[in-house]
Amino acid sequence: MPLALLALAISAFGIGTTEFVMMGLLPNVAGDLGTSVPTAGYLVSAYALGVVIGAPLLTALGSRIPRKRMLVLLMGLFTIGNLASALAPTFGLLVAGRVLAGLPHGAFFGVGAVVAARLVTQGRQARAVATMFLGLTVANIVGVPTATLLGQHLGWRATFLVVAGIGLVAMAALTLLIPQLPRERHEGLGQELRALRDRQVLLGLLTAVFGFAGVFAVYSYLASMMTEVTGFSETSVTLVLALFGIGMTLGALVAGPLTDRALRPTLYGSLAALAAVLVLFDFTVHVKWAALATVVVLGAVGFMTTTPLQMLVMNKAQHAPTLASASNHSAFNLANAGGAWLGGVAIAAGWGWTSPTLVGAVLAVIGLAIAVTAGLLDRGGPGASRLVAAGSERMREAERVG
Template sequence: MKKSLIALAFGGLTIGITEFVMMGLLPDIASDLKVSIPVAGYLISAYALGVVIGAPLLVVAGRNQPPKKMLLLLALMLTVFNALSIIAPNYNFLFASRLLSGLPHGAFFGVGAVVASRLAEKGKEAQSIAMMFSGLTLANLIGVPIGTYIGHHFIWRYTFILIAMVGLLTFLMIYLWLPNLEKAEKINLKQQLQFFKKKEPWLIFSITAIGFGGLFAWISYIAPLLIHISNFEPEEVSSILILAGLGMVVGNFLGGKLADRFSPAPTVLLLLFVMVIDLGLVYFFSANSYISLFLTFTTGAVSFSVIAPIQMLMIRTAKDAEMLASAALQGSFNIGNALGAFLGGLPLSAGMSYASPNLVGIGMALVGMGLTVLFIRLTQGKVKFENA
């Protein structure tokens, strides 16, 4: 494996821990800051909002900078803004620090996806991009459980010390291992923005935000689901999250293989359908602890297998605007993050069970399927999705 891709994967690791560890820490943070779990869930939405804001703005601001310089700046932002959470004196400060932490997320993956594809062997671009996203999945396999364990057994602020340390390591690895790729010719921003006047990108954004948002209706409240429905002890949650992370690792590489071999849009449609089935099983069978463990793995796998096909769908659709479109797509993923966390919290606020957010996830995935069908009909014969 190329060291340069390892450096990008570590960026994904930093981002992954930052984004997903909050799910496992919700009960601890809610207790410490004296807010309800649904209110603490808005910290997940704060991060997602930061991604939506930062993804297009930072890419536009740095569009004419060399890729390595841009990635170094983004890694530094990840480190510093996460460090702010360590000293958060109250809920509002933590909310603000989470929003700031989300700013470099989309830009890092947007720039990183283009860099990874340039570093890849011909015909293996999607797998190279998946390698970068492997850091995101490994975060769920290793980083998030460790961070959850630290936050639950010691102090949740220590978890953000860990994140800042990984962010600093990412900065050093990019500095030492990433080659000084030539920057692209000066980008005509006005010409790139013409792409966003078309229907296709907005359909992809909507498929991502709504369909993929079904994942976050599930994972945002996985800790109370496991504790109150599956009857696991709070101390067991960090270990169980390893299963979700393992599923995400498997799903990510599966999605990369599928994106290199098959047409992305039908693949997305199929995977969203499987997500509907899986979330339905979670809703009905999570009271059985053994089945709940199995579904924790499968739901993670199904959900993350969608990432590479959607990423390739956007890259192939966004000719001459790949970096900006790729970064904006990360914003859509995190709109899904915010929507899933917010909408999933509504039935909880209404007094329904901790399994009820999965019904919201099913509805979101179904809407995503409908939008994918619309995209396929709109683009049939206009965009070539098969590999050459």
């Protein structure tokens, strides 16, 4: 694999750390800025809002910027956003800092996935994209727990200063390791927007919204489930989250080669496995060792969906994959927000702490149904296109003869 993928993985590590670390720092932020923990929870939503808005907006604005320069600029904005968060004197400015830090998230992964795919030969593209995503999974194993402990002992501002430092390191790595990639003649905002209207691209984004929402319906309440139902202490929650991160890493490692070999079957299999594991979790959550094992498997099958979904929208967008690729991360964050909301609705309705597992299973099944429908609609698509093209060619030939 090219060394340039390391620069993308380092960047993904920083992005993953700042995305998830806030969940562990909410009490510290609330106490320091004189607000409640539920109110401080808006900081999680603020970052997600930045991702949803920034992915299509920044990708569109940067459609004519060379991809290497675009990656460096996006990581620069990420660094500024985290620095602004660290220095924010009020809660309102911290919210603004979190939105700013989230803006480049989707656009970076969108552009980065296209760059990663172009750095390798045909047949290894999914593995290259999965390698970039490894930075995101390692962040959940190392970055988030370490940054949380740092924030708890030195203050939450220190956490965001360190993340800003990671951003600077990532900018240097991108500058030194990413090659200059020539622009394709057909690249441009108009072509990107037309590609985004493709039925298969839209169905792929919809699959991401529902399928990945199944993961976040449970992940958002995993800490509470482990303490309230399984019987773990609050100090053990960091270990549980790290195990989930290990599962994510395993899923990313497996998803790359499988997606290169058979994209749609990998997507179908991962979504079906996700639904099954979520149903199983409703039973294993009551036994400590079984719950921990299921957390690892849940992280693996949940993250296995990301690489085939990313490659699907890039392949279907073909000549203009950047905006579709970035929009996929907007879909993932909509899944984050929607899954967490639906899981919370189930708990608030009195269905119990384990109810998000069944909610998540239903969402995963809906995602699988959309993916299978898209696959059935896609059958004969390329063949039909070839027949139309051949027919048009014969008509032109007949006109020339006539």
